[in-house]
Amino acid sequence: MSQLGFEQFLTKNGSRTAATCYIGIITIAYTLSAFIFLCGTLQLWQSISYVEQMCQVKSNDVVSTSGGSYWRPSWKITLTDRTSGIELIMDGVITASNSYSSTWEALRVSRQKKIDQSFPCYQYRSYPLIGSWTWHWHEPTILTVFGYIFAFLVFFIIGTSLLKLRTSYQDEEQYGRKQRESKRSYGMLQSTSI
Numbered sequence: 404m405s406q407l408g409f410e411q412f413l414t415k416n417g418s419r420t421a422a423t424c425y426i427g428i429i430t431i432a433y434t435l436s437a438f439i440f441l442c443g444t445l446q447l448w449q450s451i452s453y454v455e456q457m458c459q460v461k462s463n464d465v466v467s468t469s470g471g472s473y474w475r476p477s478w479k480i481t482l483t484d485r486t487s488g489i490e491l492i493m494d495g496v497i498t499a500s501n502s503y504s505s506t507w508e509a510l511r512v513s514r515q516k517k518i519d520q521s522f523p524c525y526q527y528r529s530y531p532l533i534g535s536w537t538w539h540w541h542e543p544t545i546l547t548v549f550g551y552i553f554a555f556l557v558f559f560i561i562g563t564s565l566l567k568l569r570t571s572y573q574d575e576e577q578y579g580r581k582q583r584e585s586k587r588s589y590g591m592l593q594s595t596s597i
Contacts, residue, residue, distance in 0.1 A: 425565070425569065428565060429562050429565050429566055429569075432558050432559075432561045432562030432565065433558075433559070433562040435558045436555050436558035436559040436562060439551055439554045439555045439558060440551075440555045442551055443548055443551025443552055443554075443555060446543060446547050446548050446551055447545075447548045449527040449543035450543040450544055450545050450547070450548060452527060453525045453526060453527040453542070453543055454525065454526040454527070455485055455523060455524075455525050455526075455542070456482050456483065456484065456485050456523075456524055456525075456526065457482070457483045457484070457485050457521045457522070457523060457524065458478075458480040458481070458482060458483070458495075458497065458521065458522055458523075458524035458538065459480060459481045459482075459483055459519065459520070459521045460478050460479075460480055460516045460517065460518050460519065460520055460521075460522070461478075461479045461480060461481055461494070461518065461519075462478070462479045462518060463476065463477070463478050463479075463510075463513040463514055463516060463518065464476075464477050464478075464479075464510075464513060465477060465506050465509040465510050465513060466498060468502055472504070473502035473503065473504060474502065474503050474504075474505070474506045474508070474509035474510075475498050475499050475500075475501065475502050475503070475509060476498070476499040476501075476503075476509050476510070476512040476513030477496060477497070477498045477499070477513060478496065478497045478513060478516055479494065479495075479496055480494065480495050480496065480497055480524065480538065481493075481494050481495075482494070482495065482524075482538075483521060485523075495538050496538075497524065497537075497538045497539065497540060499512065499513075499540075500539075516540075522540065523540075523542070524538050524539065524540060525538070525539050525540075525541070525542050525543065526538050526539070527539070527543060
């Protein structure tokens, strides 16, 4: 697309489709950046507030999702204190967040954690305000937070740049239109005075 074509795409008054498309792109960029910011904030909160223990696997199984067409690996666990190795009173269930289309695939993943073996597990809230404390196999990391920050910045800069381009090209077009109108009216004024 040439420079003139890009400017027309940004500012063309007669074409509602181009303006709607461009505003849609800006809206999507800002919406994605807001969503990524929220996910990054959640990940930061989880990485600061988690509790680490050892979980001894008592059994492994699969559970159906609400629709029944996907399956998730599931483990019944007994918590042991990480430092002393003393078995705690609590038993729990860890259900993976990944879903699989076949029970065999989900069962294969669940059997990767052997029965009567202990693995590090982490407790944090899935959602800070409404979520309950649940156990997970994966430790929330600050590195993931930096990934979210980077993605947020990318989409925010894209949205802001496109918005700035649009306003600057619209200002230039309006200035050029005023110049053309003043020349036209000056030409009409001279032609009527002769």
